[in-house]
Amino acid sequence: MTAADPPALHCRGIRVTYGEVTALADLDIAFARGAIHAVVGQNGAGKTTFARVAAGLVRPDAGSLAIDGRALRLGRVAGARAAGVELVHQSFALPPSFTVAEALEFGAGGGIGVYSRRRLLKRCRERLAALDLDVDPRRRIRDLPVEVQQGVEIARALVTDARLLILDEPTAVLPPAGIEALFERIRSLKRHGVTVILILHKIREVMAVADTISVLRGGRLVAGPIPRERADEASVAEMIVGQAAVGPVSADDTQALVGAAPVRGVATHRVPVAASPEAGETVLQLADVNTAKDPEEPPLDRVSLLVRPGEVVGVAGVQGNSQRTLVKAIAGLADVTGGDIYLNGRRASRTSAANRRALGLRVIPFERNSEGLSLTSALWENWSVRELLQQPLFSFVDPAALRRRCDEALETWGVRYASATQNAGALSGGNAQKVILAREIDDDARLIIAAQPARGLDIGATAFVWSALREAAGRGCGVLLISSDLDELFDVSHRLVVMLSGRIVAEFVPPYDIAAVGRAMTGAST
C-alpha cells in the first residue's frame, strides 16, 4: 500500500454500549487493502461487536466508518453491502431449511428477483465452481457438515462481489484439517484482491495466515495492525491477556488458551478402546451402549468407556458427532437401546435421571443458559434444585434457609452477585457457570460430566473452571470432559477419547499428538 491509498476499512472513535456494558470504547483502527488482517482478543474484548459494526448489523453510539476513504452510513447492512463489506458469522447465518442454491440466492441483489429452478441451479453451480467448492446445490443446509456450511456462507458473502470479507471466529467450529483448508481459501481470496479480516483467538492460527495482527482488549485497540514479521507469539499472548490478568492463571493455562504452545509431543500411544470391567474401581462404565435414532445427531454405536476415580477423561470430536447424545445417555435422558451403563459400580441403565444423581452423577450441561440454569428464576431457586430433587414430593420447603445456604455456597465459589433473590439471567457467563459448579460439585459427587464448561468464558473464569475440575478429580471424583477445543482437552485430561459419528474411534494418552487426534476427529486414516 502506498501512503496515498485510503485504507480498506477505517474506524474512527467507534463506541458501542449495551446497557451498562461498554463493548467498544472509542476504537480507532485502519486496515490496508489487499491483505489478510487478524483481530485477536479474549472473549468480551469486543471482536464480534467490531465485526458487526463494520457489517452494519450494530449501530454504534458514536464514531465513523470509511470504506476505501468513503464514509459509510452506520448501522445499515444494505449500505455496508453496497460498499462491498460482507460478514461471515461464527455460528453461520443460513436458514437450515434452505438448499445451497437458495442460500446463495437469497442475499443476491435487490428487487423481487423471479427465478426458475434450472437457472438458479446453473448460476449456483458456477459460483460454487469459482470457489472450488464441491457440494450439490440441491442439498439442504441442515444436512451439510459444518466445514461445507462455512464454505457456502463464504460463497454467499461473495455473491455480491465483496471486497472486504470479515470472518468471525471461523476456526471455532472446524477440525484441524478444515482449518488448513479454510486458510488456503482465504489466501486464494487475497490473491483475487479481497481484503480479509479474520476474528480469531488463537495465536497459532493467526501466525499461520495473517499479514497483520491487531489486538483488542476491553473494547480498545491495544496494538496493531502489527505486521506479522514484527510480532512474536509471546508478546501477542501478553497483549491479549494483559499483564494485570495473568496473576491467578498458570502459565500452562495461558498457553492453552491462546494456543501459542508448540505441538506438545509427537509420540502417540494408541491403547485398546474398551478396558476390561475387572480393571479396578470405576465411577463410570459404558459397555457397548447403543441409542435410538435421533434426528439431531447420529446415535451412539457400541460406545464403551471407563472413567476411574480421580481421572479426567476428555472426549474430543467435531461438534455434532453425538457428544450430546453421549451426555444424555449417561444422564438418563436418551433412549438407550443396547448395552449397559454402570455408575459408581452399580448397573444404572434403567435408572431414572433423579436416581442417577443419587448415585453421585453430576452434569454441567452444554447449554448454560437453557439447560444449566433457569434464567427467569432466582439464584437460590436455581441452586436449591439439587436438594429439592432428593426430597419427597410434598416435603416442606424453607426458602429463607435455602437462601442462606445458597449465599454461603455462592460466596465459597466466589460468585459475584447482588442477592440470592436476583434472577440467574442477570449474571455474566463466568458467574453463571460458577453457580452451576457450586450446585453440581458437592461432597457426594462421584462423576462429573462437564460439557464445554469453558465455552464463552474469559481467561480468568476459564482457569477457574479448569482448576475446579482438577480439584474435584483430586478429591477422587471422576470427570468426563467434553469439548471441541483441543487445547482445553490437552491441558486438563489424563486420557482422551475421540468421537466420530456416534462411535469412539480412538483413545490417546499424554503426550498428545495433535495431528493424530485431528486425523481421528475427521476420520482420516492414520
Next chain:
Amino acid sequence: MTEFHEFMVAILRSGTPLVYVTMAGVIAQRAGVWHLGLEGVMIIGACATILGIVLTGSFPAAIAIACLLCVAASVLLWFVIEKLGANPIIAGLGLTGLGIGGTALAVQAIFGSLAAVTAPFGVPRLGAAFGPYGALSIFVLMMPFVVWGMWVLLRRTRFGLRLAAAGEHPLAARSVGTSPANARLIALAAGGVLCAIGGAELAAGGLTIFAQNMTAGRGFMSFAAVIFGAAHPVGAAFAALFFSLVGVAGIRLQLLFGASIPHDVLLSLPYMATILGVWISGRMRGGAKAATEASELRDY
C-alpha cells in the same frame, strides 16, 4: 353428471374462502408468524363487505373497505407482536376475539339489533357462460391464479427467499440487509388483503348475509391447512379444499342417512378431518418431535 357438478360447486363455494385465508396463513407462516388471528381478520372482511354493500351500494367500494379494515387489523397484530413484544400466538387469539366481538358490536351499533344483515347483492357472478358453475363468484375463478401467484412469489423469487429467511433465521435475513420486522409487516398486510377476499367470499359469494360469528372456526381450519400443507402454497390450498370436501360430503351423508346418524356428528366432520390432517402431517414429518415444530419453518 349434474350430481357431480353440484358436488364441485358446493366444494368450491365452501372451499374458496378457506383457500384465500389459508394463503394469508401461508405467507405469515413463512415470515415466521404463527397467525392465529386469521379467524378474526376473516370475519372482519366478511362483516365489512356486507356492511359496505348495504351502506355504499357498491361492491368495489365494499371490498375496498374490507381490504382496508383487514389490513389495518393485520398491521395492528404486527404492531402488538413486533413493537410491543407480545407473544404472537396470544396476540393472534386476541385479534380473533376482537374480530368476532367487534363485528357483532358494529352490527349492533349500526342496525340496533344482533340479527343477521342481508345485502341486496354480493360478489359478481361468473355468469351463464360457465354453465353449471355460473352461480359461483369471480373470486372462485381467481383462486387458482392467486395460489399459483403465491407459489411463484414464495418459492421462485428472491423476495420469497428473504421472507422465509426472516421467518426461519432472522440473523441471516439481517445479514443480507432485510429487516425481519419489515418482512413480517409485508407478509401480514398482504395476508390482510387475502383474508378480506376470503371473508367477502364467505359472506357475499353465495348467500349475501352476515351473521354473528359466521366464520365458525374457518380461520382456524385455514391455519390447520397451513400446517397440513407445510406452509407450501399449493399443498396448503389442497389441504383447505380437502377440509371443505369433507364438510360437503358430511352434508350429503346427512341427506342420505337422515336421522340415523346424529346431525352434530356429520357437522363436526370437517373439524375432525382438520385434527386428523394435523396429526397426519405431524406423523409424516417424523413423529412427535417434528410435530411440535409443525412445519419446516422453525419457531425461533
